[in-house]
Amino acid sequence: MKLDIAKIVGSLSDTGWSQVHSFKPEDQVKFNSHGELLAAVSFKAKTEIDISSFGAEIIKRLQEIYYSHEAESVLKKLNQTCETLAAEFLDQVELEIVALAVWQNYLYAAKNSGGQVWLKRGEALVKLFAGEGLTTASGKLIPGDWVVAVTGQFGQLVTEGSLRAALGETSAAAVGESLTAQVHGHDNNSQASAIILKTEPEAKPAAALPKELKIFAGPHLNKRRRSILTVGLVLASIFILSLVLSGRKKQAESGRQAYQAVVDEVNYKLDEASSLLTLNPLRAKALLQESQARIKEYKEKERKPGREILDLEARIAPALEQAQREYRAEAVEWYDFNLVKDGFRGGNWDLSGKEVLVWDQTSQTAVLLNLETKAAKEIVSGEDLGRVQTIGLTDERGFIAAQDKVTVVDTAKEKIIAAVDADEWQKITTARGFGGNLYLLDASSDSQIWKYLGLEEGLSSKRSYLAGDSFDLSEAMDMAVDGSVWVLFSDGTIVKYTQGKKDAFQVIGLDQPFGEAVKIFTSPEVEHLYILDRANTRVVVVDKSGEYAAQYQWSGIAGVKDLVVSETLKKIFFLTGEKVFSLDLK
Structure with missing residues (x-):
């Protein structure tokens, strides 16, 4: 070339x-x-x-x-x-x-x-x-x-x-x-x-036209001339045969070099990928996929690849699985809410520390569950809580957000502290507690994330968290708070806001796009974001810079309502209604 x-x-x-x-x-x-x-x-x-x-x-x-x-x-x-x-x-x-x-x-x-x-x-x-x-x-x-x-x-x-x-x-x-x-x-x-x-492309020289060669042999030639002709034909045959053998030798040598080049390149990339599996799995994955493609290209040309090629191919498969960090597992039943209240069906929850506050709309009851000890207790219930949309928790403060008000609960004393009336909300879909404060996601086309400061007697008046006049949050599915605010949209986009301003963030290294991303979880205690993709029955894990880290597949995810994660306990917890299932983190 x-x-x-x-x-x-x-x-x-x-x-x-x-x-x-x-x-x-x-x-x-x-x-x-x-x-x-x-x-x-x-x-x-x-x-x-x-x-x-x-x-x-x-x-x-x-x-x-x-x-x-x-x-x-x-x-x-x-x-x-x-x-x-x-x-x-x-x-x-x-x-x-x-x-x-x-x-x-x-x-x-x-x-x-x-x-x-x-x-x-x-x-x-x-x-x-x-x-x-x-x-x-x-x-x-x-x-x-x-x-x-x-x-x-x-x-x-x-x-x-x-x-x-x-x-x-x-x-x-x-x-x-x-x-x-x-x-x-x-x-x-x-x-x-x-x-x-x-x-x-290399310019190919025009093929030279063969000169016409006429050889006459017949009775009119004398014996000496026939002998010379015979010797000439033998020498010509030997010369042609030597050219053929030389061509075959060069072709064989070229084939050997091409084979060795593939073996050396794949060996080198495989060694580099192995050293990066923990430090940089995304780069390791790229190297392994390049190696796979190189071997595939070679095999398409050669009907019988050598043993070294086949051995390398066999080594790539498990290494690629490790680099992709795709885990298929069966979650195990971890807790049954009937143990704390018959017929309790959790619809959503929020985590603070080691405890989750869980809400059941049918019985209009909030339950506090400890993820370390499995200790559970009923905190508050009753029709006067209103038509509850979502629930939040920070330290020992629970927030039960209805259409017309937020009820503030002291989870340690199991009593209501205050009720704060709605203030021009449109469509509150998610409540999250963080640092003693309450964040409400108003999922409408012209709205905000509202922030309420925690006070001893309840909550402050609302204030706009997002810097600007208005935002289209109509496609927002969920929200998580760890100091920054992470908003998950229906197309799988995750938008990060820090101090009310949009921050640079993009998920990279995810081979299969989100199918139906419905829930997102993070907290100051975890190093990653966890996204529940219901259509693909998986939880996708990315670090907080956006780089893909892992994914966990479980067929039961189709029925999951919400999730929280404890990296200390090394578990993902799934809320399915009357039960909690858990999956071990790798």
């Missing part, structure tokens, strides 16, 4: 330097084992140095380290080259390397810190690196692919939209010319560099 290459480099400064390097070894043995090396490199000096000569030394060492590396896997060679080079110059500069190797129509990429590699195939433009730090990626190239390796500063100066527009050009040189102008339009560009390459 032919590469059309262009390079972009920023301007030299007193402390900043950048460069682009590409090298294709003339030594065929090195080319066959290492491929073609390309890199975008930059640094910021930590000490007083000769910037230009220091940069030249870094480029020299990059090439030396890579082509002297004897590891079988190209990806391992590239990854360890980045790591070694950065460590070698650690005391003098903050070095950033984004390196590529193109070997047998495959792209291998590695970086040591910032930077990115973009791949454009057809109309799709994607990033190959998902995170910061030492990272690798690989995949097969096809004619027409664009690959752009950029340093971190280049990525700050050139937007994704600008890059996409530039890649509409037909040649790498034209793309480079367009983007160079953008980079040099900024004063601070000394650490910006990029290497651009476009893959093109």
Whole structure:
């Protein structure tokens, strides 16, 4: 495959330097084992140095380290080259390397810190690196692919939209010319560099027409001439046979190299994934899925994959299951509310510490249940509580929210403290207690989350929690509070508010989208968010930065009304009406 290459480099400064390097070894043995090396490199000096000569030394060492590396896997060679080079110059500069190797129509990429590699195939433009730090990626190239390796500063100066527009050009040189102008339009560009390459099919030489060869043999030829002809035919046959055998040998060697490349690459990714299963399961999962795809691609070409390939495939399956953290289990019956009150059917609840306050609309009764001891008691009941919509709990204060009022209950003394009339509420669906205060979710198209401060004699007047005039909360399904307020919407979107203002949050790493997300739970005592997806009969666990952590599947989730979680007790508790079921956390 032919590469059309262009390079972009920023301007030299007193402390900043950048460069682009590409090298294709003339030594065929090195080319066959290492491929073609390309890199975008930059640094910021930590000490007083000769910037230009220091940069030249870094480029020299990059090439030396890579082509002297004897590891079988190209990806391992590239990854360890980045790591070694950065460590070698650690005391003098903050070095950033984004390196590529193109070997047998495959792209291998590695970086040591910032930077990115973009791949454009057809109309799709994607990033190959998902995170910061030492990272690798690989995949097969096809004619027409664009690959752009950029340093971190280049990525700050050139937007994704600008890059996409530039890649509409037909040649790498034209793309480079367009983007160079953008980079040099900024004063601070000394650490910006990029290497651009476009893959093109190798031009096939026109097949030479065979010269006409006429051989006549017959009675008119004398014996000597017939002998010469016979020898010529034998020599020609031997020559043709040697060509065939040589071709088969080359084909076999090429096949062996391709097989070994797959084995080495998958082995390397599998080892890296194994080391990341606990620290970074999302990255481990990506590496394992890449390995699966690589093996599948190889098997589609080879009818009989070798034993090593099959063994690797067998190792990937359990590791991927561990990385995906998908657990299928049967929840066990943990508590029956008939033990505290006959016919009690819990509809919703709220957790504070180790206790949940549970409400049954039919009997109009609130029960307090200890999740550690299973001790339960009836707190309050009666028609005068009104038509209750939801219930909240914080410390020893319970809040029973009806259409027209909130009743405040002292759960320790089992008595009502106060009743606060509704104040222009529209549709209260969720109550949550936190820090002695009450939060009410008003799920209407033009409404708010109302906050009431806890007072000794009851509650303060209401105040708007969300900063702004009005919000559309009509599709809000549930709410959780841990200092921030988390609102779950019917499409599975989770919106985080901190001090009344919308905060950045997005769920990442979830393979299957939410089907029917109806409940969300978190608290200051837990490190994760727990989302009940009724349609997919699962609880999805994500950390508070949004990264997928695990999921628990149980067929009984279809009948669950609410959930709470204690990471101290390592259990998920499900409210199903008359009973509580529990599922152990892994």
